[in-house]
Amino acid sequence: MSEIGWLDNRTARERDALENQGRHWFAAYTTSRHEKRVAQHLGHRAIECYLPLYRTERRWKGRPSVTLDLPLFPSYIFVHIGEQERISVLEIPGVVALVGGGRSECACLPDFEIEALRAGLDPYRVEPHPLLSVGQRVRICRGSLAGLEGILVRKKNNLRVVLTFETLMQSIAVEVDAHDLEGANGNSVPTGAMAITAQVFA
Secondary structure, three states, rough: OOOHHHHHHHHHHHHHHHOOOOOEEEEEEEEEHHHHHHHHHHHHHHOOOOOOEEEEEOOOOOOEEEEEEEEEEEEEEEEEOOOHHHHHHHOOOOOEEEEEOOOOOEEEEEEOHHHHHHOOOOOEEEEEEEOOOOEEEEEEEOOOOOOEEEEEEEEEEEEEEEEOOOOEEEEEEEEEEEEHHEOOOOOOOOHHHHHHHHHHHH
């Protein structure tokens, strides 16, 4: 790469860093089943957002099954905004509030968690999950979701890590491979823990 090209790339990175300075991820609470519409409005206003989806099949009586992309966190969408953009988000049709407070105070989410979800979620290997507080705590140690911690469970023949987002009070279950996990304390995951956590789904 030429020196000019390197300088151009560095300038672009610095420009991006300046644009994102002071911006944080927040969860916007929406009216029911308006998440995708809100995402469209945010896009039209050039406000960065992230709406994680999962893929599922639904079957209605007398009709063939249909594959749907549904919001992973019903009634929530994530927005990456600065202080001055909060009012713009709240003015969008379908947005009820920013989680954690009103117009003057709301709780930002860890950048690491949102960026990990954006990079690593496979809509075929993730689904919503009831809020969970039992089971062995593990850490994902490989892949795009590395560093995230959750509760280990088994569903059918697959291992899943239930990730809980305290700000939203919601959980999701991500399908994982056993060799991508370690105990939250850094130890290996004992085989016996798999059978114990299977009781969650009994």
